[in-house]
Amino acid sequence: MTRLIHHWDAFRTSFWFVPALMSVAAVLLAFALPEIDSRMGRDVAEESRWLATTVSAGQTTVSTIAGASVTVTGVVFSITMVTLSLTTNQFGPRLIRAFMADRTAQITLGAFVGTSLYCLLVLRLIRGLDGGAVVPHVSVLASVVLAAVDLAILVYFVHHTAEMVQPSHVVREVAADLDDAIDRLFPERLGTPAAEVDPAERRAERGLSGPARTVAVPRDGYVQGVDEPALMQTAKDADVTIELLHRPGDFVADGLPLARVRPPERGAAEEVDRRIREAFVIGRDRTPRQDLGCAISELTEIAVRALSPGVNDPFTAVQCIDGLSATFGRLAARDRPDPHRYDDDHNLRIVARPITFGEALGEAYDPIRQYCRGSLTVNETLLIGLGRIAATVDRPEDADELFRQAAMIVRGSDEGLREQRDRQRVRTRLAELREALSRFEPPEDVSFE
Incomplete structure (x- = not known):
């Protein structure tokens, strides 16, 4: 689950994920609306002043919107890159992640890309029906509606960009991320903390001393997260205690110690070590x-x-x-998280390094x-x-x-x-x-x- 959450974080802080979803929605819309046109019938459409159109008028309308959307997409992309450059120089390169996670910029790019794709698909359909009796009236009207919505999004995007480069806004957004991190990490509820376990009932406190088997770091990078429930389950299955030598935010190098397992001879060593490595999410940057x-x-x-x-x-x-x-x-x-975590049977399973x-x-x-x-x-x-x-x-x-x-x-x-x-x-x-x-x-x- 932890690894999936970090993949989701990587998706939501990218400029391609939301535009890709909106493009898929545009393709589905381009296939669905012509079906509505064909089922509605020509007579019904021509009775409405807002729906009625001709093949030539529909081609002109849709092609104009498609071309304009492509042009504005480039403008939005340019504004976004200039904003990233300016804010990086003023506030630091590590804040690029926060700006890339900005939902307004992602939706704006997705809206214009999706509108362009929709219009191109509908335009091809109109040409194919040039000699037929059916004109996709609803599809053409939908392109006009999408263009109007895009204009409203563009105006808000410009306003939002002007706000986004203000120091007060940047500080407020980063402080909100810090508050969210505190809400996620404190209090820590991995297993049972030592304070809730009677000292007389604590069993097998071998996690603090004695011989240990070292688990090596699989690759260079920063520890972005630890799948704590998976570690607890691994420790219980193998009946061992796992001492974590690193916490999220630490830089680790390939081959250096990542964790220690006590007692070293217990459990299938290769399988336990593999599961411990998989519980650590290691990436290029801190998150x-x-x-x-x-x-x-x-x-x-x-x-x-x-x-x-x-x-x-x-x-x-x-x-x-x-x-x-x-x-x-x-x-x-x-x-505060307790470094010593016990299972339900009061066996010491995890020895961590909380901040x-x-x-x-x-x-x-x-x-x-x-x-x-x-x-x-x-x-x-x-x-x-x-x-x-x-x-x-x-x-x-x-x-x-x-x-x-x-x-x-x-x-x-x-x-x-x-x-x-x-x-x-x-x-x-x-x-x-x-x-x-x-x-x-x-x-x-x-x-x-």
């Missing part, structure tokens, strides 16, 4: 389906590019930080913090964002990560901001954050000086 870091890094990349000297747009960086802080506020309130709150926070905040030392606005926004997250934090270890990030932000701003008044404003924001975290004590390794 946000199971990789929380992918969506985080996309939003972070926009902020880092906005802070570069060539762009110098701290306000876009502020929007990114606001989106990240809102997302991490929701993440702080969610249940921690600290790792996710560091992946988001560290690059921005390193590039914004000289920006008062961005440093203040980082601390304000940590304050938003602090409002939902209820775990001491999460609060420790907030303290650590705050300390690094303050030290960086002290080095980057020349004016004492600017540094004092940052300290004021730090005092507000510490007040929001007053129910927690800072860790011993954190210093705000």
Whole structure:
């Protein structure tokens, strides 16, 4: 199922899938409507002012629409490519996936391609009936209706494209992908978590030590997903414990360890290893389906590019930080995946490497913090964002990560901001954050000086 979902993600983020479906629908329509014409009869059609037409008029109408649709298809394609080029230069190449998944562009291309194909098929049919008694009145009228719909779609496409290149829209869309990733991944419900299993009932905790058989990586690439139910079923069938050495988002190289199986002698080794490899989806790029870091890094990349000297747009960086802080506020309130997963009989089956709150926070905040030392606005926004997250934090270890990030932000701003008044404003924001975290004590390794 996981592999099918990733195939579906690849289809929906392509420019060919939706146009292909709409082209198939256009072909079916081109075959169905002439049948309606033939069954309706010539007399019925000619009684209606909107349906009645002649062979020559029908040929002219359909051929004109077909030619215009082909021309506009090229224009839409050009607009799409220019938009991709501009947004890639401004926001980063990894956002191409998000723009290719835009449904409006896909439907617009599909509408004009489908209309062109429909008109070409109907045009051939009209020529074949030139000497006959039946003219496909409904088919010709349908081509006019399709052309009118295409014009409405084109107007909306231009409006949507103008919106799509605005930084606020880009940040909002990427933040929505990040929220979706959190909804999918937290809480994790693979098997039974350790917290729900009585320690006295835990059996065969061999997944933490002892000899193991190593399963090798089948090919180079990024881990895009893991079929967790399949892994659990494999572990139960072979009565083994599987330790995952990589999680979605990690780059793996051919031949290096992918997972460990304990005890090594149990089960049919080749069959078990094959099923474990098949449970991992490995591809060329990172995807946000199971990789929380992918969506985080996309939003972070926009902020880092906005802070570069060539762009110098701290306000876009502020929007990114606001989106990240809102997302991490929701993440702080969610249940976290337990690395040890048990089956229904309380046997340890999966030892995974779920992403921690600290790792996710560091992946988001560290690059921005390193590039914004000289920006008062961005440093203040980082601390304000940590304050938003602090409002939902209820775990001491999460609060420790907030303290650590705050300390690094303050030290960086002290080095980057020349004016004492600017540094004092940052300290004021730090005092507000510490007040929001007053129910927690800072860790011993954190210093705000």
